[in-house]
Amino acid sequence: MFEQLGILHQTSCAYTPQQSGVAERKHKHVLEVCRAIRFQGHIPIRYWGHCILTAAYLINRMPSSVLNYKSPYEILYKVPPSLKHLRTLGCLCFAKTVNESDKLKSQSIAAVHMGYSKSQKGYILFDLSNHIFFVNRDVEFREEVFPFKFVEKNKQLPFLDVFSNQISLYNDEVPASISADQNGDSVSRNLANQDSAPSTSADPNPQIPTATYQLPVFTSDNLTFVPTESRKSSRTKVPPLWMKDFVFTQKKF
Known part of the structure; x- marks a missing residue:
């Protein structure tokens, strides 16, 4: 196919990146942008593919001095790219x-x-x-x-x-010590002082507020279940007006 188009196909030697300097520099550029995006958004390494695609998407819309300070997108489509939709990756x-x-x-x-x-x-x-x-x-x-x-x-x-x-x-840590008695009937929450350093306020002995909550105890002795009968409507049922022209053998209204 290359011979028909008049193209001489040449490849570089194995393990010689110095023979493909242009591709290696662009590869380095893409990886540097990808790492910056991933570190900023704290994106897990398993989603590295999305970081690479976004890096290429941004590079194609960045102006370059090689292209006379135009972006590759503008060189290809002859129109400057819109940057209003760009958002931070990983937010x-x-x-x-x-x-x-x-x-x-x-x-x-x-x-x-x-x-x-x-x-x-x-x-x-x-x-x-x-x-x-x-x-x-x-x-x-x-x-x-x-x-x-x-x-x-x-x-x-x-x-x-x-x-x-x-x-x-969401913070599950509660700055209080919860204690209960042996019967488990009451729970008292004593607010603890978070800072152990001496206070600089005027009061040398500040009072720590204490909140006590009484929890109800439900047992089979204090609960009574009263069965209730289903209530039937006493409203007179008549057939709808739009069915008055129909004839029924047995009325079920």
Whole structure:
């Protein structure tokens, strides 16, 4: 095929990267951008392919001095690329639920931004609940939060407070000591002082508040079950007006 087109096909020798310097430099460029993206978003190594594709996607839209400060995208399509849709890879985002089965359910899905689709004008997202990839266009981003950082280390997911628009973490640690008596009837929660350093306030002996909660005990002795009969309606049943022209052999109304 090369001979028919007048092309002389030449290859480099094995294990001699110095013979393909242009390809090696571009390979280094792609890997450097990929590592920077992965470290910033704390993306696990098993998703390295998405980092490579996103790095190539960004490089093709970056201006280059070799191309007279134009991007490869502009050289190919003769149009400057749009950069308004670019978002931080690995950040937290909320995608709109497409198939809404219930109006009282959540209308968004917590996901992680994992790249850009080649066949659709949408973002590639990773569902944190079902652990699947999907493409969505209507997405709200939180570019300062990286869920993979908490999942890999603390096994906790970020929580968005919809009232204060602040992002915090689920914290299971309770700054209190919980004690119960032998019968288990009452539980007292004594708030402990978190800082062991001496206080600089005016009161040398601050009072620690104590909260006591009384839990009810349910046994078979103090519970009484009263059977109730099903209530029947006393309303007079008549056939609907639109069925008055029909003839029935037996009335069941």
